[in-house]
Amino acid sequence: MHTRRRPRSLRAHRSLRAYGTLIAAAGLLVSACSTGHSTSAASPAGAAVLRALPAATPSELSAYYGQRPDWRDCGVEGFQCATLKAPLDYADPAAGDIRLAVARKKATGPGERLGSLLVNPGGPGGSAVDYLQSYAGIGYPAEVRARYDMVAVDPRGVARSEPVECLNGRRMDAYTQTDTTPDDAREKTALADAYKGFAEACGRRSAKVLRHVSTVEAARDMDVVRAALGDEKLTYVGASYGTFLGATYAGLFPERVGRLVLDGAMDPSLPARKMNQDQTAGFETAFRSFAKDCVRRSDCPLGGAGTPPEQVGKNLKAFFRQLDATPLDTGDADGRRLGEALATTGVIAAMYDEGAWPMLREALTAAMKEKDGAGLLVLSDSYYERGADGRYANLMSANAAVNCLDLPPAFSSPEEVEKGVPDFEKASPVFGEGLAWASLSCAYWPVKPTGEPRSIAAKGSAPIVVVGTTRDPATPYAWARALASQLSAGTLLTYDGDGHTAYGRGSACIDSAINRYLLEGTPPKNGKRC
Template sequence: MHTRHSSPGSPAPSPSGPGPRNHRRHRRRAGTLGTLLAVAALLASACTAGGSTHSGSPVAEAALAALPQSTPAALAPYYGQKLTWRDCGVPGFQCATLRAPLDYAKPEAGDTRLAVTRKKATGPGKRLGSLLVNPGGPGGAAIGYLQQYAGIGYPAEVRARYDMVAVDPRGVAGSDPVECLDGKEMDAYTQTDFTPDDEKETGELVDAYKRFAEGCGADAAGLLRHVSTAEAARDMDVLRAAVGDDKLTYVGASYGTFLGATYAGLFPDRVGRLVLDGAMDPSLPARRMNLDQTAGFETAFQAFAKDCVGQRDCPLGTKASEVGGNLKAFFEKLDAKPVPTGDADGRELGESLATTGVIAAMYDEGAWAQLRDGLSSAMRENDGAGLLVLSDSYYERDADGRYTNLMFANAAVNCVDLPAAFSTPDEVRRSLPAFEKASPVFGEGLAWATLNCAYWPVAATGEPRRIEAKGAAPIVVVGTTRDPATPYRWAQALSRQLTSSRLLTYDGDGHTAYGRGSTCIDATINAYLVRGTPPTRDKRCA
């Protein structure tokens, strides 16, 4: 599961397709939906500094000596490498390139190059080491996130004591990115009808998934086999050594919690202070994860519906109980007849793009007013421009029709991490009642969205598993009660699995909790990061 969706028009998180996703913005501080990651890929391209490894050097030998005896000697050059930091072209930041083995089982077979950035601790106070941050996805550009938000948006007391560090995971943005379709092809893909009404439309959806998968595999078949979360977590340990830290200090949001929990499971003795915000449950198979997420989006939508009817002019009705039915009816109208948007490339607002726009706004209640305006324009004035803006923010499409590689990396990681939720259209059809029960508005589309990994060019290498990380230092797991993309029950489940976990609950809306405006949440996490004081078990904040 992870944070978003790579399927046509369907933007929810799912391990078989795309999944959770906090990444791009840390709520209210980021402005318009999608702003941060929209520029992330541009910034990542500035990080081209080289790193070096020194096989057989005293540094490499010392690095190997510090690893478990089972560690292959071929990993010594990676753990012993010295990063060469250079100016990024972004004030206050330095960049470097980290080398990691493409295949950890065969480290002698070749490298992958990972883009890294840092902002050095500002002081005052003693430097505590490096704080690695990951905004989610999978596929979120961590470098763009750090340079545009976290490097200045994290609390001053945290930035004073830590070097703020980010690495684009393998296959993402500046790190040997997976590429699948060009802009025009992605435009067509995102407009595919993902609620097929007959065999013809079902065939068109399957063809779209196949073209997407074939595009991803055309030039990167070898890379696609090695973009798993487990391999990305191993890369984090190589980075930990390269920046000179004995233990990893880390804040991961959404899919970043799965990455952090995986690291803890692999290296429990190297866990420093870990915060997992908007937690995922690694023990779930893809189908269950998608079904849970569908229910999560329904929970968020019901909160939006209640808020909408409380406003002066809600376009979806005057009673919360009628909002869902009215929105569903509007989607059906768009399925039959899209509305104009004024888009320079001629795109109209059909059911797929409209649904994506609505789901995008569910990630942050700060976008609800924008969603109401977009719905009002589309439903009353036959103008779909507002919802198209929300949809484009979700897919990270810029005004020139270019997409970041977010959706490509999202599918690549999800499809290798877990076996596909469904193998055939018939399996999806049999599951539609369960998905539509979980969400009458979004269930059908999100069920079909999980079919994309059925056609992936490489087989999944991961599987559902509990992560206990026995022996790890205290790990703070954060859950939001009405989180759409990572349902609160996942945070509860992960907290039960991790033997050293402390569950921190945010009673609120939106995706993730840290930096959302809760003084209680922020103060609790800051105390843990700066003073090493974990919260009491099962602490709750509003």
């Protein structure tokens, strides 16, 4: 995820990480889902509602809630690490444990310590521990770090917390290069086979955890961590999918909500197809903003001054079609060439942060005019968290595992996708076809979904700040408005700008409002715009 990491020059970015919350090829499918431990009722609009768990901690969970971290040096200066346990299955705690990796950086002072501030960068599948050590623990405002112990826990199935494993190395390389805009029956079969192969590998290699990586279970884990840290209530900042995780926590434990910031918010009431289609429109909005900026600059390879965004999009699509027929050399040590799939992913990666737009222009210029695909490959690798050694982080595996468990699939067959493509192309002429076909992946998942779309009210909670960015590519602004209206104590904070999420990305107005809330407990006025 690393939503706030700024791009450097193209030449310096051989190990670039993604700029925004990373989403899988399947799309960012998140839902407010439930397990057998919560019940639902119909909302006035007819949607299900996530209901709170009993306030009293069940006796069979008392050992988990009674844990205390055994902090140790974890090899990064200033940070400590520990391992906590949670039940693999909350419905059957006797079935075994799952280990959760936790890290912290203690409050630096001066000032009275306010407790722990948990952070999550999103995904699902992003390592919160990595995020804490690379950004939040050193880059959050000094006044916040002075008063809070900065804490992160990798959610179950992610990174250091018993990670889901699927494809590795060369097989993952092949998977990321699969054509997601199939032109004929053979290519459609190849795409379906790729999704089946990925799902089968996950089921084979991660059988123990695959049924137990839902967002509800991860939210329950956060309450175990809260108790282990000795905090009466949870203070939390979550970005993108992290907003869904935080909102789910609030829905399950409203009386334990402290100060929650949900930045780049999700709408948990949406089914997978609607969510994917909305996100597709979000990437179109972001691309149009990029296109308008691009044509005003002398180094734009997609059009000159005055070229309308629609034509810029057509020019990019024409380039993608050329790559579909004739991939470009990249100089990659493993022989990978830049085809349409990797190029599209590279462009999407740059939509997360307007700071990446100069790099995207440079990469597109090299590819379109010099037949050098290296720059777009770097962007694509950053999105997939592929290292220079050819190894992938478990981001994409965990992303699929959580998404496919949280919601029924957007499409159940290639035939359904074909019928749905026009709606996706209407949402985005540039990305619609590929994102429609990418939404097929959960159809072949080896574990049945346990969740469904649910709204979250969290009645009785303290005020919760929901942040939305008007031209956010991955979490459209309408989702923030929807979540703020669902939450009984939600207050909406709006950033009128580009990029994914808002806190810590350069807006003094946003940062001061959130800092005041975290330090003083005073939320911004509902509807405040920056």
